[in-house]
Amino acid sequence: MLLCGCVLAHELTDSPLARSRGEEVRKDVRAQDLMDSAFKTVEGAISVKQKILLTILVVLFSSSVYAQGNKARISFLSWPDPGGGFEQVVADFERENPGIHVEIIKGPTSTDLRQDMYVTSFLAGEPTYDMVLMDIIWVPKFAHQGWLLPLDEWFDKEAMKGFLPGDIGGSMYNGRLYRIPLQTDAGMLYYRRDLLEEAGLAPPETWEEFVEVAKRLQKPPIRWGFVFQGKQYEGLVCNFLEFIWSFGGSVFSERGQLALDSPQNVEALAFMCDLIHGQKVTPPGVTTYEEEECRRIFQEGNAVFCRNWPYQWTLAQDERSPVRGKIGIAPLPHKKGQSSHATLGGWGFGISKFTRKKDACLRFIRYITGPGAQRKLHFRSGIVPTRRSLFHDAGILRESPHYAELFKILLRARPRPVHPHYPRISDIISRYVHKALLRQKTPQYTLKKARSQIDKVIRGR
Numbered sequence: 001m002l003l004c005g006c007v008l009a010h011e012l013t014d015s016p017l018a019r020s021r022g023e024e025v026r027k028d029v030r031a032q033d034l035m036d037s038a039f040k041t042v043e044g045a046i047s048v049k050q051k052i053l054l055t056i057l058v059v060l061f062s063s064s065v066y067a068q069g070n071k072a073r074i075s076f077l078s079w080p081d082p083g084g085g086f087e088q089v090v091a092d093f094e095r096e097n098p099g100i101h102v103e104i105i106k107g108p109t110s111t112d113l114r115q116d117m118y119v120t121s122f123l124a125g126e127p128t129y130d131m132v133l134m135d136i137i138w139v140p141k142f143a144h145q146g147w148l149l150p151l152d153e154w155f156d157k158e159a160m161k162g163f164l165p166g167d168i169g170g171s172m173y174n175g176r177l178y179r180i181p182l183q184t185d186a187g188m189l190y191y192r193r194d195l196l197e198e199a200g201l202a203p204p205e206t207w208e209e210f211v212e213v214a215k216r217l218q219k220p221p222i223r224w225g226f227v228f229q230g231k232q233y234e235g236l237v238c239n240f241l242e243f244i245w246s247f248g249g250s251v252f253s254e255r256g257q258l259a260l261d262s263p264q265n266v267e268a269l270a271f272m273c274d275l276i277h278g279q280k281v282t283p284p285g286v287t288t289y290e291e292e293e294c295r296r297i298f299q300e301g302n303a304v305f306c307r308n309w310p311y312q313w314t315l316a317q318d319e320r321s322p323v324r325g326k327i328g329i330a331p332l333p334h335k336k337g338q339s340s341h342a343t344l345g346g347w348g349f350g351i352s353k354f355t356r357k358k359d360a361c362l363r364f365i366r367y368i369t370g371p372g373a374q375r376k377l378h379f380r381s382g383i384v385p386t387r388r389s390l391f392h393d394a395g396i397l398r399e400s401p402h403y404a405e406l407f408k409i410l411l412r413a414r415p416r417p418v419h420p421h422y423p424r425i426s427d428i429i430s431r432y433v434h435k436a437l438l439r440q441k442t443p444q445y446t447l448k449k450a451r452s453q454i455d456k457v458i459r460g461r
């Protein structure tokens, strides 16, 4: 009883979800009533030491009674979600599952910062977040560290067939499944269809055409040619990979050798720098931009082109958006003679090894990754579904006619290097690429330095 009481009391008070003032007050009052009556009965017959022991037992007993009548509360850390899709899906789920309360803890927009927050709670061994809303690139590290529960037992191969294969592939580690895909992502080019049409121009396919169009249609400092994610963080790595692929480069050669400072990669990074400092189609402030800064600039009508993820489409088509009905999407351009590939991104749900509410988590994850919830998330927050069936959904196709183009981009998307030390590798790339964008060092120097540091990480030094 004592042990069970301890666990329940801890679960009740330690959960970040169980901290509403009202509940704590109710619990205190109940415990106090029980204690008072217990003391009245045995007044004078017991010593002070016995009183203290009795107090502890009564508090534990009252906590356990209270906890049994309480809802299971489960939480996850998410991005700010300007569209409000998560709130809607959670409200619908709670209506259908009155015994479970889901708390969305809204974190920062940057994937790196949210990763740090999850890692901090795992290192403390705390169930701060019962579920892990995971970037595709976190899976190898989190699974390798043993911070996630394997999910194969509950989601078998048959169930997995309904999802896009790249998203399932990115949810596995050492042959086991650790994440159920919710949202797929791929980098793409947004353009101002109205401006291009007025000028009688087609969306550019090569970087050469791209620079020409950007220069012709921009009016800096009001309207810039192109914005992308140039801040030092994971988003910059996604952008950098797309640039090097579009110049025929890669991080690893076909034989698996580290090739970060290859001539193609140096040329691609030099081109990125040139967009800012030479061609001047990209504002120098780009070195501080994440996705949301780019989206706001583009949505306000202050950029001709923008590299971003698919979520930008829905938000830019909002009734109050100045560019509503004026935009198009296309694959990112490439160097003449090469082809472009998007970076594969995406999000899904895992379960923390530290949770004490596995069953409630499973129930919620089944619900939110199901077709109905993914559909709602698409309409509210622009999330691209991971369920194959939704790419043929008449409602989605009506609302998002660009899905046909998007599907082509998704099929050609490439993953980032899969490695348990990927976060360290990515950190080195973003640090050095950023230095080059700031013109602190040359592209050649920075990529050589980054290569030698990544080499040490890979060799375990």
Ligand code: GLC
Residues within 6 Å of the ligand: 111, 135, 136, 137, 184, 185, 234, 235, 236, 238, 291, 309, 344, 345, 346, 347
């Ligand atoms: C998007 C992608 C994610 C990527 C992040 C970078 O959220 O889905 O995979 O790591 O952007 O900022």
